[in-house]
Structures are given as C-alpha cells and as structure tokens.
Amino acid sequence: MHVPLDTKTVSFASRLAVHGDRTAVITADGQLSYLALARQVAMAARRLGGQRRLVLLACTNSLDSLVIYLAALACGHPLLLVPAEHADSLIDAYEPDVIARGAGQLEIRRTISAHDLHPDLALLLSTSGSTGSPKLVRLSHENLQANAESIAEYLDIRASDRAPTTLPMHYCYGLSVVNSHLLRGAGLILTDRSVTDAGFWELFRTGRGTSLAGVPYTFDLLDRVGFADMSLPDLRYLTQAGGRLAPERVARYAAMGRRHGWEFFVMYGQTEATARMAYLPPDLAEAHPQAIGVPIPGGTFRLDPLPDRPGGDTGELVYAGPNVMLGYADGPADLALGRTVDELRTGDIARRATSGLYEIVGRSGRFIKIFGLRIDPRRVEDLLAQDGIAALCTGDDRELVVATTAAEARVRRLVARHCGLPARVVRVHRIAELPMLANGKPDYQSVGKLGSARPAPAPIDLCRLYAEILDHPGVTPEDSFVRLGGNSLSYVEMSIRLEQALGTLPADWHTRPIRELTRDLSGPAPRPDSRWRTLDTTVALRAIAIVLIVGSHIPVFMIKGGAHLLLAVAGYNFARFTLTSAARRLRTRHLGGGIARIAVPSMVWIALAVLVTADYAPANIVLLSSIVGERPGSADWHFWFIEAIVYIMLATLALLSAPGVDRAERSFPFAMPMLLMAAGLVTRYDLPNLAAHGKVPSALVVFWLFAIGWAAAKATTTPQRLLVTAAALATVPGFFGEPWREALIAAGLVLLIWVPTVPSLTSINRVAGVLASSSLYIYITHWQVFPRVDDVSRHLALVASLAVGIAFAAISARVERQLAAAGRRLARRWSTARQGRSPGGTGHALVTADAAVPPVASRSTE
Structure with a gap:
C-alpha cells in the first residue's frame, strides 16, 4: 500500500505480509493467512484514501472491523475506536471524516479532513467507564508499537500461538491481545462468543488456542462452565486484568495452572497507558496473590508521598514509559495537540513490598x-x-x-x-x-x-422464567432468548410474560442477555393493577390471522388473506430468530429444528386423518401433494400452507448451508432478502409460464411474501422500510383479483414493517398469546373439527376449532419437552462415558451450553 513519506504508521499493521503464509485469523468459517489479511488491509487502505483523515470505527469482534483498524494504522489515519452502541454520540462530538460500520460499510463524509490532526496521533480510545463522556485518550503510533512489543516480550508470545478475542477490540485490554499477537505473527481466533458458549470451546480447540484473556467476571464464567476440568492440550497461559481479582482466586488459578501445565499472568493497566503497566510473574502468583507485580519491560514506577501519609513505602503510583498516552482529548480541537503528559498518575495508592512487588492498597480519587x-x-x-x-x-x-x-x-x-x-x-x-x-x-x-441502610429489592428471577418457558436447564444471566433456541412459538409466551413482569420491552429483547433486561427498558415496570400493555405486532397478526382463516373456512364470515399474511410473518420471524450472529452451523441447526417443529406434528395429524377419513391421500402425509398433484375434487389442498412454509424453509436451509451465501447474508442482511424477493416475483407473476406445463407448487408462487417479511425484519433505516413498503404495495395488488383480500394483506405488511408493537390490554394479551402460539396447530386440526360441529352452530364450530388446536399445541409442547429431556439424559451419559475413557474430558457442563456473549465482560474497561 502507498503511504506518503511524511506519514507515521504502526509497524505491526503495515508489515503484516512479512509473516507470509502463517495463519493470521481463524473464524468459524475458516482461516486467513497473513498474506491474505495484508491484501484485504491494502484494499481497505485504498478505500480510506491517501489524505490523512479522522476515521471512526463502530467496532465489533469481526474480520471487517479488524481490517479497517489495521488499514487505518497502516496508512496513517487517526482512528477513533468505539463500541457500536456509543457511535452516534461520539460522531456528534467529534465529527469524523470517515465512518466505518459493520460489514465493511464506509461513509466518506469528507475527502479532506475538517480537523487539524497531530502527526503523532494514531488512536483515540474512550476513557474508562461508560457514562457517555466525550473524553478520549490520545495514543501515538509509538504507544501502540511499544506496548505491543512489551506485552509480547513478557508473555513470550510466539508465532505458533493462537489467542481468542474473548474481549472486545474497542477495549484496550482486548485490543492489546490483537496488537501483541499480530506483532509476533501469531494467530487470532476471531469470535464474539462467550466462554459460556459450547461453540466458543469448539472453535478454541479446533483453532488450537494457546491463551485466554479475561476480566474478573470472565473468571466467574469459567468457574461456572467447569474450566478446571477441561482438557485444553494447547493452552499455555491465562491473563487477567480489568479490575482486581480476589487474592484467593489468584492463588487458586495459579495453582490450577501449575497442575495442568499452563501459566497465570495477573496484569495491571489503564487505557491511558495503552493497555499494560505491570504484570505479576506466574511463579510468584501463589505466594503473592495480592500483588500487581513489576513494571512491564520499558516502564518504571515511583511512589509519590501522600499528604496524610508522609514518608514510608506507600504513595500514589506514578508510571512512566513509552506507552504513556499523548494526553486527553475533550473535543475535536484537542486532536491537534502533541504530547501534554510525560507520565501517568494512576490515582491508585500503592506500596512496594519487601519482595520488590507492587501492591494496590487504595485509591486517591473518587473513582x-x-x-x-x-x-x-x-x-x-x-x-x-x-x-x-x-x-x-x-x-x-x-x-x-x-x-x-x-x-x-x-x-x-x-x-x-x-x-x-x-x-x-x-x-x-x-x-x-x-x-x-x-x-x-x-x-x-x-x-x-x-448503602447499608436497607437491602435492594429482590430482582425478578428471569433465569427461572426462561428455563420454564424454553425448557432449558442451567440458564444463566448471560443467556439470551435466541441463544437458548427460542423460536416464534416460544417467543409469544416469553414476550407476554416479560412484558407483564418488566413493562415495555425493547424491540431487540430476544437478542439481549437476560441480565440486560433489568436495565435500559423504555419504561418503568408496570404497577400490579395496571391493565394497559403493549403487544408485539407479529403476535397480534398471528392471532388475528388464524381466527380469520378458521372463521372464513367454516364460514362464520368471509375475510380472506390470513394465511398469506402469516407467510410474511413467518419470514419476519425467520430473520429474527434464525439469522442471528451465531456460527453458520448453529444457524442451520436452529433452522432445521424449526422445520421439524412444523413438519412433524403436521405429518402426525395428517396420518391420523388418513386413517380415520377418506379426505386425504398418502402424499398429504409426507407433504407432497403440491408436488405430485392434487386429486380432482379432493381435500388435498387443505395443507397447502404447511407444505409451502416447509418447502420455503428447506430452500433457505440449503442456501444458508453454503459458506458463501452465509457470508453474503451477514455482509448484506437487507440486500439479501430484497434480492430473493425479486427472484420470487418471477414465479409470483409466472414469467416463465410454468402453469402451462402443469401445476406450480404453491411455495414458488408465494415465496415473495416470505421474502418481504424477511426484508421487513432486516430493514433498520427509514429508506429501507420505505423500499420494502413500496415493494409490498406494488406486488400484492392483483395477486387474487379480490381488492379487499389484498388490502388486508397489504395493511398487515405495513404494520409489520413500521409498527413493532400495538397498544393492548392485559386480558387481550393473554388471549392473543394463546392463539398466536397455537396458530400452527389450529391450522392443522381445524379441517377435521369444524365439519363435525358447524351443523349445530358455526360459532360453536369456530370455538371448538380453536380449542382443539390449542389442546394439540399443549400436547405437542409436552412431547417435545419430554423428547428434549431424554436427549439431554443421553448426552450426559455419553459425556460421562467419554470422560471415563479420557480423564481430562470437558465435562457435562458444556453439553447444553448455548449462551450469548457476556456483555459485562464485553464492556469491561480498565
């Protein structure tokens, strides 16, 4: 890549190619060599341009973020590294020239910087804490290079090492892991998974991970998943920073490492020192677990006397070294400043013990x-x-x-x-x-x-609630609805129960860890006597649609269009619950389970109907009537909706199983369903004239509705929502030639796109929740129920059809729970037997682990 001669860069970022074909990055989708990474960095550098500008990166633990980060350092652009959720406030405060977001998206706001940027300025990191302050730490190219070299030296990082990104890149500790390993030509196991996630350990083992970095909370999670009993043959060391770990736990982990053949490094640092200032040599950790250790190579400590403690060996800890920041920035004008500090007053009170090790004994400030x-x-x-x-x-x-x-x-x-x-x-x-x-x-x-005057109110036990509804053992505060395998059926009951317990829910509650649902809510918890609630729009549409479907088939009334609206809702829920950030294999497994939940009860019920009636053929049982053709005058068409949704989901399963398609969907989450919708319009309008050659499977005709729902869920901006709305309003009219039917579908789609929740009452929510969660089963069973009752009363037939479907849903859920419990028992037995053969086995704690990334650890700062 071309860099102007007068532009300073960071050596480990600009010299990636010197490490050749060594593995640089390992992800769930494969590996990337240093040469391949260098090529991607060079391409990103060209996109950033040759004019030095302020770049803001809304950072995630992804390859896209890593490439932009390295490209900025390699071609001399000062980089403001922020978590995605805090990007907007810092954009307003600092007016960056270029904004980089997920999937490699660049927003070029200016070709020439609006700022006076000091030549030494390389990186801007938020000061510790998350109070929304625009105060930033200004770091130089020398700071980053020197700290990476120092860390690599005392940890003895080797080219053969592989380190997982257990901490976020925008956090100085997590970033130091990246920098120090790239410096030595070592590998990064790039992941945003939690250590409580079985998929993390699968990737760690297949990637031959050699180290783990954690804040104190990470070690709580390691204890929870049985880390002490894991077999990790490639592990060389653990590192800990980001806060004080209790001395007894330091000693315990040090002893654990001694027994298992790895080392435990306790470290001390601050963002203002780029990352590290001290480390405790592993061989001293058991004897001196209360110490922060000795200065890192190239750094020095001194103790400044305190007014109330004159003399002695205690004072404020002051650090000096090449990794000390240039200074702070409170606004854009400060980006022109050079070095304003030469040493770092840590604010910590420390003493130097007779062993020569430093210990923190208090704090001088109010932090x-x-x-x-x-x-x-x-x-x-x-x-x-x-x-x-x-x-x-x-x-x-x-x-x-x-x-x-x-x-x-x-x-x-x-x-x-x-x-x-x-x-x-x-x-x-x-x-x-x-x-x-x-x-x-x-x-x-x-x-x-x-603080000790009265106890805090007992928190709502959301873990127990999740475990009850999802029938999932061992739920932790780090788990989320989607990580626990939640689907559109369990979503209904969970959303209603949570809304009753907590008040109005955030739109993305299903992807948030459980512990986050006790904060950041859009309103206070409702009063016990409050009747007013909100209802998720998808739940409302499912409840209304199934009543309209059954009522129109009886008929109690003739309001058609409910089944086609449910196809769009299915696409919406598919995008919400399947297309998560999980690895491709987990996403496809989740989708496969969803298909089974639809197909299996349908096939069981239809098989029973074939045995006791003459209404259906064997092709109906295996959901093939739309393929082999319906018999003239038969009832084979009754289950067209089930067949269509199963075929559509099988097709998406096949698509997403392809690594290239999976990557494309993650990179272009909105463009993908819009492209598929366009493809679906080919068969919606039958442009190839397939009808002239025989029956066209209903899945091909209605797929475009499923894709519209998918796109609606992925539309995150107003222009995107307007585009989906326009597509819906342009393509629904004329489908049936029945204006009122088409108007109903169009109105439901507009609600789905624009209105996430609707106002409701407690009593309505209960009824809607039951109907929505049972909608599939009501659809399956109502064909056999209402013909036996409608001669007595059509209204009674409607009630009976709903009641039988609800009962079938309850029976199916119970059978599914029993089968899941039996599967867990078999898994535990298999794990126990495996441990018996291999004493160092993983242990059963990981067999069912499926938790989200722990945001507490993700947001930890030093």
Missing part, C-alpha cells in the same frame, strides 16, 4: 470500579443534573450509591443506562434533602452510610 468499569461518581451527578435531578453519588467496588430527591425508579434507570451497569448494583435512596456539611460541601460520608 470506583464495578464489573471492571471505572465510574466517576461526580460525572454521574453531572449527568443527572442535566436531567434536572439533584443527586450525590458514592460507592465501592460492589455498588454505586445515589442519594436523590427524585423518584428512585427513574434515577436507577438513568444511572444504569449512563454507566452501563446492571440496575441491581445501583442503590438509589430518595430523601427529603441532600446531606451537606457545615461548610456547605456535600456530605458523602452520610451518603455512603445509606
């Missing part, structure tokens, strides 16, 4: 550290003041205590959102007047005493 997040209570006070709330804040490493005159629920929600903390660790106390000292200054000691 507190919870879940690895460094929180400034005064900043929290300022943020609340912007919302018109007077408050005083303090706390410790377990909780943030807030005294306020405002409503507790509102303050807790605001603080949790600003700080990125679980609501349960934000202790809010409403008092008549804020405590003040005699000199008029805040009385923080009195505020601190409130």
Whole structure:
C-alpha cells in the first residue's frame, strides 16, 4: 500500500505480509493467512484514501472491523475506536471524516479532513467507564508499537500461538491481545462468543488456542462452565486484568495452572497507558496473590508521598514509559495537540513490598470500579443534573450509591443506562434533602452510610422464567432468548410474560442477555393493577390471522388473506430468530429444528386423518401433494400452507448451508432478502409460464411474501422500510383479483414493517398469546373439527376449532419437552462415558451450553 513519506504508521499493521503464509485469523468459517489479511488491509487502505483523515470505527469482534483498524494504522489515519452502541454520540462530538460500520460499510463524509490532526496521533480510545463522556485518550503510533512489543516480550508470545478475542477490540485490554499477537505473527481466533458458549470451546480447540484473556467476571464464567476440568492440550497461559481479582482466586488459578501445565499472568493497566503497566510473574502468583507485580519491560514506577501519609513505602503510583498516552482529548480541537503528559498518575495508592512487588492498597480519587468499569461518581451527578435531578453519588467496588430527591425508579434507570451497569448494583435512596456539611460541601460520608441502610429489592428471577418457558436447564444471566433456541412459538409466551413482569420491552429483547433486561427498558415496570400493555405486532397478526382463516373456512364470515399474511410473518420471524450472529452451523441447526417443529406434528395429524377419513391421500402425509398433484375434487389442498412454509424453509436451509451465501447474508442482511424477493416475483407473476406445463407448487408462487417479511425484519433505516413498503404495495395488488383480500394483506405488511408493537390490554394479551402460539396447530386440526360441529352452530364450530388446536399445541409442547429431556439424559451419559475413557474430558457442563456473549465482560474497561 502507498503511504506518503511524511506519514507515521504502526509497524505491526503495515508489515503484516512479512509473516507470509502463517495463519493470521481463524473464524468459524475458516482461516486467513497473513498474506491474505495484508491484501484485504491494502484494499481497505485504498478505500480510506491517501489524505490523512479522522476515521471512526463502530467496532465489533469481526474480520471487517479488524481490517479497517489495521488499514487505518497502516496508512496513517487517526482512528477513533468505539463500541457500536456509543457511535452516534461520539460522531456528534467529534465529527469524523470517515465512518466505518459493520460489514465493511464506509461513509466518506469528507475527502479532506475538517480537523487539524497531530502527526503523532494514531488512536483515540474512550476513557474508562461508560457514562457517555466525550473524553478520549490520545495514543501515538509509538504507544501502540511499544506496548505491543512489551506485552509480547513478557508473555513470550510466539508465532505458533493462537489467542481468542474473548474481549472486545474497542477495549484496550482486548485490543492489546490483537496488537501483541499480530506483532509476533501469531494467530487470532476471531469470535464474539462467550466462554459460556459450547461453540466458543469448539472453535478454541479446533483453532488450537494457546491463551485466554479475561476480566474478573470472565473468571466467574469459567468457574461456572467447569474450566478446571477441561482438557485444553494447547493452552499455555491465562491473563487477567480489568479490575482486581480476589487474592484467593489468584492463588487458586495459579495453582490450577501449575497442575495442568499452563501459566497465570495477573496484569495491571489503564487505557491511558495503552493497555499494560505491570504484570505479576506466574511463579510468584501463589505466594503473592495480592500483588500487581513489576513494571512491564520499558516502564518504571515511583511512589509519590501522600499528604496524610508522609514518608514510608506507600504513595500514589506514578508510571512512566513509552506507552504513556499523548494526553486527553475533550473535543475535536484537542486532536491537534502533541504530547501534554510525560507520565501517568494512576490515582491508585500503592506500596512496594519487601519482595520488590507492587501492591494496590487504595485509591486517591473518587473513582470506583464495578464489573471492571471505572465510574466517576461526580460525572454521574453531572449527568443527572442535566436531567434536572439533584443527586450525590458514592460507592465501592460492589455498588454505586445515589442519594436523590427524585423518584428512585427513574434515577436507577438513568444511572444504569449512563454507566452501563446492571440496575441491581445501583442503590438509589430518595430523601427529603441532600446531606451537606457545615461548610456547605456535600456530605458523602452520610451518603455512603445509606448503602447499608436497607437491602435492594429482590430482582425478578428471569433465569427461572426462561428455563420454564424454553425448557432449558442451567440458564444463566448471560443467556439470551435466541441463544437458548427460542423460536416464534416460544417467543409469544416469553414476550407476554416479560412484558407483564418488566413493562415495555425493547424491540431487540430476544437478542439481549437476560441480565440486560433489568436495565435500559423504555419504561418503568408496570404497577400490579395496571391493565394497559403493549403487544408485539407479529403476535397480534398471528392471532388475528388464524381466527380469520378458521372463521372464513367454516364460514362464520368471509375475510380472506390470513394465511398469506402469516407467510410474511413467518419470514419476519425467520430473520429474527434464525439469522442471528451465531456460527453458520448453529444457524442451520436452529433452522432445521424449526422445520421439524412444523413438519412433524403436521405429518402426525395428517396420518391420523388418513386413517380415520377418506379426505386425504398418502402424499398429504409426507407433504407432497403440491408436488405430485392434487386429486380432482379432493381435500388435498387443505395443507397447502404447511407444505409451502416447509418447502420455503428447506430452500433457505440449503442456501444458508453454503459458506458463501452465509457470508453474503451477514455482509448484506437487507440486500439479501430484497434480492430473493425479486427472484420470487418471477414465479409470483409466472414469467416463465410454468402453469402451462402443469401445476406450480404453491411455495414458488408465494415465496415473495416470505421474502418481504424477511426484508421487513432486516430493514433498520427509514429508506429501507420505505423500499420494502413500496415493494409490498406494488406486488400484492392483483395477486387474487379480490381488492379487499389484498388490502388486508397489504395493511398487515405495513404494520409489520413500521409498527413493532400495538397498544393492548392485559386480558387481550393473554388471549392473543394463546392463539398466536397455537396458530400452527389450529391450522392443522381445524379441517377435521369444524365439519363435525358447524351443523349445530358455526360459532360453536369456530370455538371448538380453536380449542382443539390449542389442546394439540399443549400436547405437542409436552412431547417435545419430554423428547428434549431424554436427549439431554443421553448426552450426559455419553459425556460421562467419554470422560471415563479420557480423564481430562470437558465435562457435562458444556453439553447444553448455548449462551450469548457476556456483555459485562464485553464492556469491561480498565
């Protein structure tokens, strides 16, 4: 790649190709060599351009983000690295010239930078904590290179090493893993999976992982999944930073490593020092588990005396070294600054023990550290003041205590959102007047005493609720609905139960870890006597559609179009619950399970109907009537909808099983269904004139509706929603030649695209939930129910059809749970037998593990 001679770059990013054919990146989809990675970086560098500009990268643990990151460093563009969820606020604050988002999307806002960028400036990282402050750490090319070299030296990173990205790249600790391994030509196992996810360990083993990096919470998760009993033959060492790990746990992990043949490095760092300042040599960890260790190569410590502790071996820890930041940036004007600091005052009180090791014994500032997040209570006070709330804040490493005159629920929600903390660790106390000292200054000691004044309210046990509804053992706060195998059937009951427990749910609740559902809600939990609720639009449409279908078939009324609307809803739910960020194999397995849930009960019921009636042929049992042809005057057409949806989902399963298609869908999540919809219009309008050559399977005729629902779920911007709406309104009219029927479908599609929830009542939600979750089974059974009752009363026939379908749904769910339980028992027996053959086996804890990436660890900062 061409770089102007006067432009500074980072060596490990610009010299990737020197490592040749060594493996650089390993993902669930394959491997990438250093030469291949260098080519991708060079192409991205050309897209970024030759003019030095400020680039903001909304970062994820993906190959696209890694390539943009390295391209910016390699061609000298200062890079602002942020988590995707905080991108918008920092875009407003810093007005970047180029914005890079997921799937390699670049938004070129200017060809010439609007900023005066200092030649040494390489990287901007958010200061520790998540309070939305635009304060950034300015890092130089030398900072990044020097810290990577230092870390690689004391960890003895080798070209044969393979490190998984257990922490996010936008976090300095996670980024240091990337930098130090690329420096040495080692491999990165690129993943966003949690260590509680069985898929993580599968990738770790097949990728021959040699190390693991974690914050304290990561080690909680490792304990939970039985890490001590795992067989990891390639593991060389573990590293820990991002907050204090209890000394007894340090000693335990050090001893564990000694027994299993790997080393345990405890480390200390801050974003302001690029990443690392100290490490504890592994051979000293068992004897000195309370220590942070010694300075990293190239760095030095000194202890500045404290006014209240003159003399002695204790003082504020001050660090100096080539990895110390250039300084802070509070706004775009500061990007022109060069070095404004030469050393880092850590704010930690430390002592140097007789062993020569440094130990942290306290903090000089008011910062507190919870879940690895460094929180400034005064900043929290300022943020609340912007919302018109007077408050005083303090706390410790377990909780943030807030005294306020405002409503507790509102303050807790605001603080949790600003700080990125679980609501349960934000202790809010409403008092008549804020405590003040005699000199008029805040009385923080009195505020601190409130922390133990009364216990926090017991949190809702969402894990138990998930386990009950999804019939999944061992649910943890890190699990999410989609990771636990949730589907469109269980979604109905879960959404209604959660809405009753927590209030209005965020639109993406099904992809969020359980622990996040106790914070960042759009409203407070409802009062116990509150009747008003919201209802997910897909649930409402499914409930209404199935009543219209059965009622029109009896007929109680003639309002047609419900089945075709359900096809679009099926596409929408397919996109929500199957097309997640999970690996291709898990996505296809999930889709295969969804197909089985539709096909198996349908085939069982139709087989029974064939035995007791003359209405159907054997082809109906195996869902082939639309392929082999329907008998004249028969009822073979009754199950056209079941056949269509099964064929469509089988086709998508075949498509997504192809690695290239899977990658294309992840890269172009909206364009893919729009392209498929366009392909579906070929058969919707029968452009090849297939009807002239025989019967056309209904799946080919209606596929475009499924694709519209898929596209509606992936439409995230107003222009995209407008495009899907236009496609729906242009293609539905004329399909039946019945304007009212087409109007019903079009109206349902518009709701699906634009309105995620509709206002409702508690009683309506209960009824809609039962109907929606049973809609498939009602459709299957109603053909055999209403003809036996409609002579007595058509309305009674409608009620009976709904009731029998609901009962069949309950029976099917019970059978499915029993089969799943039997499968788990067999898996445990198999695992136990396998452990008996291999003493170092993984253990049964991972057999059913299927959890989301732990956002607590993902957002941990130092």
